[in-house]
Amino acid sequence: MKILLTGSSGQVGYELARSLQGVGEVVALDRQQMDLADLDQVRSVIRTVQPQMIVNPAAYTAVDKAESEPELAFRVNAEAPALMAEEARLLGASMVHYSTDYVFDGAVAVARVEDDPTGPLNVYGASKLAGEQAIAAAGIPHLIFRTSWVYGMRGKNFLLTMLRLARERDELRVVADQHGAPTWSRTIADVTAQVLAQAHAGGREWWVQNRGVYHLTAQGQTTWYEFTRAILAEAGINCRVLPITSAEYPVPARRPEHSVLSSEKLMARFCHLPDWQHALQLCMR
Numbered sequence: 001m002k003i004l005l006t007g008s009s010g011q012v013g014y015e016l017a018r019s020l021q022g023v024g025e026v027v028a029l030d031r032q033q034m035d036l037a038d039l040d041q042v043r044s045v046i047r048t049v050q051p052q053m054i055v056n057p058a059a060y061t062a063v064d065k066a067e068s069e070p071e072l073a074f075r076v077n078a079e080a081p082a083l084m085a086e087e088a089r090l091l092g093a094s095m096v097h098y099s100t101d102y103v104f105d106g107a108v109a110v111a112r113v114e115d116d117p118t119g120p121l122n123v124y125g126a127s128k129l130a131g132e133q134a135i136a137a138a139g140i141p142h143l144i145f146r147t148s149w150v151y152g153m154r155g156k157n158f159l160l161t162m163l164r165l166a167r168e169r170d171e172l173r174v175v176a177d178q179h180g181a182p183t184w185s186r187t188i189a190d191v192t193a194q195v196l197a198q199a200h201a202g203g204r205e206w207w208v209q210n211r212g213v214y215h216l217t218a219q220g221q222t223t224w225y226e227f228t229r230a231i232l233a234e235a236g237i238n239c240r241v242l243p244i245t246s247a248e249y250p251v252p253a254r255r256p257e258h259s260v261l262s263s264e265k266l267m268a269r270f271c272h273l274p275d276w277q278h279a280l281q282l283c284m285r
């Protein structure tokens, strides 16, 4: 099976380029080779590669910047995935896509399930939701994995930012009133590969039974503040960390207060997911 992988230099894309080797022949493309802001290029690349599956971890992920660049965020996160789904339909291909906890408003302290009502608080979340909806509407075999708080030892992420800041400063001030599940990029890629191996074995009927949205996050929950403390403890860095409120950390985009997703559906059908603490240890060691 020929797999077109987008965003191969991103956190999840980089891990997928490795994990998907066992699933099929991977054509991994970065932004230079396929710019999702250029819809004509997206179309022509897909028509040239002619994949049997498109795996799309590429996304506009700058949450604050998206507030002032809504058109670009929507083009990359909604219009490009919509076009990919349309091209997949013409090719008879399937599509695997990634989305976010930020599609929810996070108003209630209960783990969200896949069918719960959405209500994004910011442009990024709204653009990701529009992408999900376009793929679902295309009527193709598809999987949409909603994940959260992605980190890893490469790329741009909260873990690497905190390690850098802790070395530069005597004290970190970190929000303690947003709750969620930090998820290692490698967990996302490995689980994707496991699910796709099942899909491959199951054929057409598998997709009829299993297509749709799945929450895919590490188990348990924490706050950005507690996550920071766990990161510094694991790294053996001594730096004071002060809990603050979101109001004390003014940024352009609003974030959900309760961002925990229930991954029970995925675990019941496919495989176990690790605790966030365990995955953090594996990642940092």
Ligand SMILES: NC(=O)C1=CN([C@@H]2O[C@H](COP(=O)(O)OP(=O)(O)OC[C@H]3O[C@@H](n4cnc5c(N)ncnc54)[C@H](OP(=O)(O)O)[C@@H]3O)[C@@H](O)[C@H]2O)C=CC1
Pocket (backbone or CB within 6 Å): 007, 008, 009, 010, 011, 012, 013, 030, 031, 032, 034, 035, 036, 037, 038, 056, 057, 058, 059, 060, 061, 076, 098, 099, 100, 101, 128, 146, 147, 148, 149, 150, 151, 155, 156
């Ligand atoms: N990061 C997170 O905390 C979370 C991410 N997600 C979702 O998971 C998926 C993977 O995210 P993650 O790997 O963490 O994100 P990253 O920000 O690490 O990677 C995003 C990738 O998309 C690429 N990209 C951005 N704009 C374009 C463009 N116009 N054309 C082509 N490629 C582009 C980036 O390229 P370049 O390297 O050149 O910038 C990068 O390779 C995304 O769908 C994201 O929305 C969900 C929840 C949390």
Ligand SMILES: Cc1cn([C@H]2C[C@H](O)[C@@H](COP(=O)(O)OP(=O)(O)O[C@H]3O[C@@H](C)C(=O)[C@@H](O)[C@H]3O)O2)c(=O)[nH]c1=O
Pocket (backbone or CB within 6 Å): 061, 062, 063, 064, 100, 101, 102, 147, 148, 149, 150, 157, 158, 161, 165, 172, 173, 174, 175, 178, 224, 249, 255
């Ligand atoms: C750097 C820093 C951030 N913060 C806060 C800001 C924010 O509320 C929180 C996390 O910072 P980030 O910039 O990583 O947050 P953010 O970019 O909102 O992270 C999100 O990214 C998108 C792509 C997703 O899909 C989400 O799941 C989530 O991971 O920590 C502090 O309190 N102190 C600090 O020193």
Ligand SMILES: [Mg+2]
Pocket (backbone or CB within 6 Å): 061, 062, 063
């Ligand atoms: Mg960010």
